[in-house]
Amino acid sequence: MRMIASALLVLTVFVVVTVVTNRNRVELEPLMYEYMIHNFEEDTHARNAVAAILLNYRMYDTMFEALILLTAIIGMKQFLPRESDIQAGKEHSRE
Amino acid sequence: MSDTNVGSESTILRLIVGLLYPFMLLFGFYVILNGHYTPGGGFQGGSVLASLFVARYVVYPVEDTDTEVLHAIQRVFLSLILIAPTVLLFTGLVARFPHYRGLYLTTMDVLIGVQVGFGLGVAVLRFAFFQGVGKTWRL
Amino acid sequence: MVEVATILLMGVFAALAIHSNVLRLAIIYLAVFSLLAAFLYLLYAAPELAIAEAVIGSGLVTLLYLAALKRNRVYTIGVVNEQQRDHLSDSYISHVERSKALREIRQFFLLREFEVQIVFVSSALDEALNDPAYDLIVAEDGEGFAAFTDDESYAMLELEMMVQMHGSGSAIRFVRHSEEGVV
Structure with missing residues (x-):
């Protein structure tokens, strides 16, 4: 019973979201990717369009992606302590 | 796993990883340095470099790499990643000297590659050598 | 044709990973699933994603899962x-x-x-x-x-x-x- 109810709920949400997004679809007029595909070689001297976009047109994306990686690793270091860190923390709290 | 006795790993694994290790290094640097000509780039090459740490851990699971040093290098490279585009790209220096556009792309690829490689390596090593409070409970 | 076969095989390995009773086997099935996904990216002309998926999905993540399995039974x-x-x-x-x-x-x-x-x-x-x-x-x-x-x-x-x-x-x-x- 509970499984059928949850399946119906998921199906309803899926249908509603699909219908609403299809009704309100807007065509984005100035197509950015056409400009990028035609001009990336003159603009950035890269022969690989992905590299041109990542390192020139969308540089902010790449910068903050690197920041996200650093944040994730800092969080990981906080939650997975080493044996020496645990010892150091105990001594620190004793003082 | 500090109690794993070294040498108990299989000979096949040790030989194959030892044989492939320089080629993995070469492939990683190839992917990074040719990021703007062929498919690849900083992130992909960096993760290939991180897989070197994994290969080393699989063959020789002893904690003798100081992850703090790797993390410090990663932080330095992150600051370089944040500084270099701000100074070179956003001020229009690269657009003014079109001759150095390729050099700029390669520099950014190398910076991102080293940052991602050391970052993922630190993550994997920290996770693999994690010795939490749970170790004291034996069952 | 090759795409359809790869997608079907991915489905098979995903089901195997869910239904296998041995967690170690499930991890191996997930690694094969990632490798097939990398091949699929290659078929759809996205080689950059294929490199990243092959290295991270079937290399690093598999090791993380194995290390986690060693600790957490x-x-x-x-x-x-x-x-x-x-x-x-x-x-x-x-x-x-x-x-x-x-x-x-x-x-x-x-x-x-x-x-x-x-x-x-x-x-x-x-x-x-x-x-x-x-x-x-x-x-x-x-x-x-x-x-x-x-x-x-x-x-x-x-x-x-x-x-x-x-x-x-x-x-x-x-x-x-x-x-x-x-x-």
Whole structure:
């Protein structure tokens, strides 16, 4: 019973979201990717369009992606302590 | 796993990883340095470099790499990643000297590659050598 | 044609990873799944994603899962009820999950960083006791829950001691059994 109810709920949400997004679809007029595909070689001297976009047109994306990686690793270091860190923390709290 | 006795790993694994290790290094640097000509780039090459740490851990699971040093290098490279585009790209220096556009792309690829490689390596090593409070409970 | 075959094979390996009882095998199936995904990216002309997926999905993540599996083992508890075993209802399952005895066992394994997995067994008690798939058998009868232990298991002795230390309010009884039967 509970499984059928949850399946119906998921199906309803899926249908509603699909219908609403299809009704309100807007065509984005100035197509950015056409400009990028035609001009990336003159603009950035890269022969690989992905590299041109990542390192020139969308540089902010790449910068903050690197920041996200650093944040994730800092969080990981906080939650997975080493044996020496645990010892150091105990001594620190004793003082 | 500090109690794993070294040498108990299989000979096949040790030989194959030892044989492939320089080629993995070469492939990683190839992917990074040719990021703007062929498919690849900083992130992909960096993760290939991180897989070197994994290969080393699989063959020789002893904690003798100081992850703090790797993390410090990663932080330095992150600051370089944040500084270099701000100074070179956003001020229009690269657009003014079109001759150095390729050099700029390669520099950014190398910076991102080293940052991602050391970052993922630190993550994997920290996770693999994690010795939490749970170790004291034996069952 | 090759794309369709790869997608179908990915579905097969995903189902295998979900349905395999051995977690180590499930990890290997996931690695193969990632490798097939990388191949699919290559077929759809996205070689950059293919490199990243092959290295991260089947290299680094597989090692992380294996390291996690080495630390965190799964403890399977089989729950037997002789009367209810033909018609298992939702209300009975929630009654067992909320009972004091199961909470005490969960708490015990939580302290030791073990993952507890509760399976409702539909076979008889004797068969369940001899089944190597279950690490601990808990049976419910008129008087409450009884945990079946044998002397070889160090963990069970510790659990028994912990329950006794909690006092007389404990909800679990311990029954010793050996190969021949219940003592």
